[in-house]
Amino acid sequence: MPMQKNSRYLVTAALPYANSFTHIGHIAGAYLPPDIYVRYRRLAGDEVIFICGSDEHGTAIEMASIQEGVPPQQIIDRYHFANKKGFDDLKIEFDIYSRTSNEEHHKTAKEFFLTLYEKGILTQKTDKQLFSEKENRFLADRFVTGTCPVCGYENARGDECENCGSNLSPLELINPKSKITGDTPVVKESTHFYFPLADFQQKLDEWINTKTDWKQNVLNYCKGWLKTGLKDRAITRDLDWGVKVPLKDNEGKVIYVWFEAPIGYITATKELFQNKGDAEGWKKYWFDENTKLIHFIGKDNIVFHALIFPAMLMGHGDYILPYNVPANEFLNIGGLKQSKSRGTGILVKDIVEKFSVDSIRYALAATLPENRDTDFTWEDLQARNNNELAAILGNFVNRTVVFAKNKFENKIPVRSSDSTESVELFNYVRNQTTLIAQNLDAFKFKDALSEAMNIARNANKYFNDTEPWKLIKSDKDKCAAVINDCLRLCFSLAVVFRPFLPDASDKILKILKSSIADLKWDDAANPKINDGEELGENIILFPIIEDEQISKNVKTDSNEAANTQSGGDDSGIGLITIDDFKKVVLKIAEVLECENVPNSKKLLKLRLKVGDKEKQIVSGISEHYRPEDLIGKSIVLVDNLKPSKLMGIESQGMLLAAKLGKELRIVTTDGAIDSGAEVN
Ligand SMILES: [Zn+2]
Numbered sequence: 106m107p108m109q110k111n112s113r114y115l116v117t118a119a120l121p122y123a124n125s126f127t128h129i130g131h132i133a134g135a136y137l138p139p140d141i142y143v144r145y146r147r148l149a150g151d152e153v154i155f156i157c158g159s160d161e162h163g164t165a166i167e168m169a170s171i172q173e174g175v176p177p178q179q180i181i182d183r184y185h186f187a188n189k190k191g192f193d194d195l196k197i198e199f200d201i202y203s204r205t206s207n208e209e210h211h212k213t214a215k216e217f218f219l220t221l222y223e224k225g226i227l228t229q230k231t232d233k234q235l236f237s238e239k240e241n242r243f244l245a246d247r248f249v250t251g252t253c254p255v256c257g258y259e260n261a262r263g264d265e266c267e268n269c270g271s272n273l274s275p276l277e278l279i280n281p282k283s284k285i286t287g288d289t290p291v292v293k294e295s296t297h298f299y300f301p302l303a304d305f306q307q308k309l310d311e312w313i314n315t316k317t318d319w320k321q322n323v324l325n326y327c328k329g330w331l332k333t334g335l336k337d338r339a340i341t342r343d344l345d346w347g348v349k350v351p352l353k354d355n356e357g358k359v360i361y362v363w364f365e366a367p368i369g370y371i372t373a374t375k376e377l378f379q380n381k382g383d384a385e386g387w388k389k390y391w392f393d394e395n396t397k398l399i400h401f402i403g404k405d406n407i408v409f410h411a412l413i414f415p416a417m418l419m420g421h422g423d424y425i426l427p428y429n430v431p432a433n434e435f436l437n438i439g440g441l442k443q444s445k446s447r448g449t450g451i452l453v454k455d456i457v458e459k460f461s462v463d464s465i466r467y468a469l470a471a472t473l474p475e476n477r478d479t480d481f482t483w484e485d486l487q488a489r490n491n492n493e494l495a496a497i498l499g500n501f502v503n504r505t506v507v508f509a510k511n512k513f514e515n516k517i518p519v520r521s522s523d524s525t526e527s528v529e530l531f532n533y534v535r536n537q538t539t540l541i542a543q544n545l546d547a548f549k550f551k552d553a554l555s556e557a558m559n560i561a562r563n564a565n566k567y568f569n570d571t572e573p574w575k576l577i578k579s580d581k582d583k584c585a586a587v588i589n590d591c592l593r594l595c596f597s598l599a600v601v602f603r604p605f606l607p608d609a610s611d612k613i614l615k616i617l618k619s620s621i622a623d624l625k626w627d628d629a630a631n632p633k634i635n636d637g638e639e640l641g642e643n644i645i646l647f648p649i650i651e652d653e654q655i656s657k658n659v660k661t662d663s664n665e666a667a668n669t670q671s672g673g674d675d676s677g678i679g680l681i682t683i684d685d686f687k688k689v690v691l692k693i694a695e696v697l698e699c700e701n702v703p704n705s706k707k708l709l710k711l712r713l714k715v716g717d718k719e720k721q722i723v724s725g726i727s728e729h730y731r732p733e734d735l736i737g738k739s740i741v742l743v744d745n746l747k748p749s750k751l752m753g754i755e756s757q758g759m760l761l762a763a764k765l766g767k768e769l770r771i772v773t774t775d776g777a778i779d780s781g782a783e784v785n
Contacts, residue, residue, distance in 0.1 A: 112397060114153040115390045116143050117370045118197075119402040119410075120160035120205065123181040124169055127188045128450035129481060132195065133436040133469045134403035138550055140197040141470065142401070144604035145545045148626040154390060156373045157192075158203030159185040162347040163362035164247045170346070171285055177346045181206060191453035196462050196607050201380070203373035205348075205365065210372040214365040215351040217421060218340075221300070222352065226420045227340070228299045234343065235263075235275045236293035237283045242357070243343030244275065244283055244290050251278030255707055255725030257749030257756065270764065271707070271725055279752065295343055298350070300364065302335045305416035309335070312415065312426065320548065322476060323432050326407045333767070338413070340364040367414040370400075371424075397428035407432050431548040434474035439482050451481070459654065463606045463647065464490040470554050470605050483658045487650045494609075494647040498561040498598060502613055504568060505591040506643045512577050517592050517617075518585035519636040527590050530567055534560060534597050535630035541601055542626065557601040564594045589636065592617065596632035600624065609646050616641045690745040691761070691784035693774060694720070699732035705752055711735065711760070715742060716781020723756035729769040741772045741784055 119135040121127050127136075136157075143155045161181040170177040181204070189202050203210070221227050235244045246263035253261035254277050258268035263275035275281060281290055313327050340361045341350050347359030371391060378386035390396050400410040411430045418424040438451055456465055468486040471493075472479050509515060537560050544553035568591055576584035599613035603624070614621050617634050618641055697719070698712035707725040709732060722742070741761040748757045761772040 112151050113390070113393070113395055114143075114146055114151055115374065115396055115398045116146075116153060116155045117398075117400050118155070118157040118199070119400075119406055120158055120366055120369055121184075121188050122163070122165070123159040123161045123184040123188070123204075124165045125184060126452045126454055127191055128452050129456060129465075129469060130436040130438070130450065131403070132197070132453060133473055133479075133481070134433045135401050135406075136192065136197050137195070137466060137469050138431070138433065138473060138548070139399075139401035141550055141553075141604040142399075142545065142548070143198075144607065145542070145626065148600070148603060148624060149542070150625060154200045154374065154377060155198070156201060156203075156370050156377070157199045158201070158205065158369055158373050159188065160362065160366045160369065161185065161204050161206040162359070162365065164245045164342075164344060167344055167346040168247055168284070178206070187454060191457065194457040194462065195453065195465065201373050201377040203369065203376050205369045205372070207372065207376070209376055209379075210365075210369055211348045213372040213375065214348045214360055214368045217368050217371075217417075218360055218364075219351055220421050221417070222298075224420070224422075226301065228301055228337065229296055230299055230339075231294050231296045232339075233276060233292050234295045235281055235290035236295075237286065237288045237290045239286055239288040240283060242345075243293070243295055245342055245344055246273075246275050248284050249275040249278060249281050249290070250284050251275075251281035254279055254705065254751055256759070257751055269725070277706075297339045297358070298341045299337045300340045300413075300417065300420075301337045302413060302416055303337050305419060306331065306335045308419055309412055309416055313411070316429075318547075319429060320431055320476070322404065322434065323407055323411060323430055326404070326432075327411050330408055330412060335412070338363075363409055363413070364417070367409060367417070391424050394425060396425055398425055400427055400430045402430065402432045404432050404434050429548070434476065435478045436469075436472065436474050437478055437480050439480065459658070460486065460490075460650070461608070461647070463609045464494065464650065466605060467494055467554075470550055473551050475549065475551060483655045487652075487655045490647055490650045493558060495649055497558060497565065498602070498609075499645065499647040501561050501564045501568065501591075502595050502598070502616070502646060503643065505588065505595055506616055506640060508573060509588055509592065509640060510643065512573075513585065513588060515640050517634055517636050517638050517640065518588050520586045520589040521582050522586065524583070524586060526567070526571070527586065530563075530590060531593070531630060533563065534594070538597075538601060538626070538629040545604070554605055557598075557605070560594070560601060561598055564591065564598065567591070567594070589634075592634055593632035596634050597629045600626065600629035612644060612646055616643060687785075688745075689743060692716070692742050692744045693778055693780050693782040693784060694740050694742040694744075694758075694760075695780040696735045696738050696740060699735045701727055701732060702752055702754060708751060708754075709735070710754060713740075713742065713758075714780045715744060716779075720744075720757045721755060722758045722760060723751040723754050724760050724762075726760075726762060726769060726771065730771070735771075738771070739774050739778065739780065741774075 116139050118139045121131065139155065143153050146153045159181065166177050166180055169180050185204055235249055237244055249263035250260055252259050253266035253269060253271065255266060255271040256269035258266055261273060261278060263278060265272055283290060310331050341358045342361050343357055344359045347362065348365050350358040350360060374387040374390050378384060402410050415426050418426055464486060468489045471489055472481055537556055541553045541556045571587045573584050573587045576587060595613055596617055596619055599610045603610035618638055619633055692715050694713040694715045696711055697714050700710050702708035702710050702723065707727055708723050709727045711722050711724060713720045713722060743759040746759050748755055763770050763772060
């Protein structure tokens with residue numbers, strides 16, 4: 106079957122934020138899949154460039170710089186170079202790994218902004234913002250802490266309460282304070298530029314509807330946003346660190362990081378071609394409709410890449426729009442979400458010290474969170490390496506090469522004729538190669554990998570069924586043909602596994618003394634080995650991973666989880682004992698009265714009957730429930746929560762609710778039960 110030939114692809118991987126080290130969840134989400142894809146595309150003869158770089162602006166970096174007392178440059182250098190090395194170690198090979206702090210990027214981002222401005226697309230709005238007179242600056246959301254208006258947590262951030270997960274704005278915080286100086290800010294007006302995303306609602310809707318081949322998770326996400334209705338988004342902020350707004354009277358303002366970071370893909374492409382001495386070369390990748398622009402990202406970035414950036418490109422004009430946005434879900438570690446603050450992330454810089462690049466790439470590729478969150482465990486890495494890589498693929502290559510060494514003077518035996526079995530075998534390889542390509546074309550990397558391993562399984566079966574150890578005595582010519590077939594199979598395996606396991610593929614081709622330079626995907630079904638040639642040195646492709654190597658890591662993980670709990674992270678992930686749980690008294694309560702809290706967008710005040718007593722609580726659910734919906738309902742109450750005041754109203758407990766994205770539902774009982782009943 107002919108494949109799509111000579112297409113042009115511009116493949117991007119999400120720009121990692123340069124204030125933390127990348128972990129394996131990032132790799133499985135947005136970096137290994139495009140690397141596999143790009144390697145495959147190149148083998149298939151397509152013209153591909155692969156773009157990435159560090160995202161180096163924003164409040165988190167400015168904040169880290171102030172807290173550590175070092176220039177922002179020092180923070181971003183630390184993570185940029187470490188993360189670049191991590192990608193190199195994992196053989197994730199970008200054509201360029203740029204940085205948004207580069208001058209070229211500032212220039213490109215400003216030009217983009219000015220074009221939208223000059224076309225009259227941008228709007229301006231004046232908002233109230235917190236301003237520190239002591240620091241003489243506006244305080245961006247992460248620069249403010251205060252009491253959460255929803256749950257009463259005293260160290261809520263200006264953008265989010267880490268205790269209850271509510272999205273906040275700094276003005277909603279009770280007793281706001283500057284995180285740097287502790288200064289109490291005043292409210293001041295500030296004018297900002299907005300990108301009118303709402304104006305692009307219809308165009309985006311029509312465009313998304315043409316994307317019938319996109320992954321379902323991505324389409325669902327986009328359609329959810331479109332259904333809710335897109336809102337205009339502020340694209341400037343009062344900060345020092347970032348791309349300055351390129352207009353007069355806008356001192357102290359920078360372009361918001363979510364707006365300029367994706368423009369980084371354009372800048373990196375420009376830089377790549379400048380480095381090649383072809384300053385105009387980037388244009389065919391961004392302006393030519395025949396180029397397929399593909400953004401690989403994690404699900405937390407879908408809205409930026411599938412809606413906002415396309416709208417920016419539509420507004421600007423000239424640029425092509427994304428061809429596909431194959432976003433992945435999340436990879437968890439032993440059931441825990443990867444999180445730096447909770448100590449559950451496995452950092453790239455650590456794992457590459459312990460295991461081979463092939464073992465890591467294989468274990469991650471076999472566990473990619475393509476359609477749902479998946480779980481990584483060290484035991485799985487060990488089992489994948491030992492039971493699949495070593496026992497199936499490594500074993501086949503090794504037994505074949507050892508046989509040729511012992512019985513055919515370490516040479517590729519010359520074949521005299523093609524047996525029926527041999528013809529059938531390579532017809533099978535041809536069909537598998539097509540099937541793998543179809544899966545890779547459709548971003549189904551796990552299926553592609555599993556079909557590649559099926560070739561290795563069948564190769565072992567061929568070796569077993571033909572019994573070369575018997576043939577060598579009874580029919581040496583036939584034995585030579587079988588071993589020749591097996592060596593050709595080694596070549597096929599080196600090709601189909603090449604996108605996944607570049608190291609192992611190189612090693613196999615080196616043993617076979619086959620040329621790597623002109624390798625093509627189609628060669629898998631037409632192996633290029635030289636009959637009669639002496640084989641290279643045999644090496645064990647996938648050494649066994651011993652139990653001790655694994656138990657060491659498992660121990661480290663649980664230590665980290667334990668540290669996390671005692672470290673005061675009260676987000677509730679991590680394991681607790683039954684005694685911990687018993688500290689929480691949960692009771693059924695009946696809602697007697699319910700009303701809105703004046704001047705609050707989020708709070709409802711509830712009067713509850715809990716057995717023979719009454720209680721009052723304040724809950725941040727008014728965006729999801731009207732007061733009259735709740736009266737008479739049975740809810741689950743945390744009865745022994747320390748009372749707190751929310752907007753001056755005492756709250757004597759907390760109700761339980763389930764939240765996913767924007768959806769929130771209170772927890773209630775299956776059938777009637779009297780209030781005061783204990784829940785356990
Ligand atoms: Zn809260």
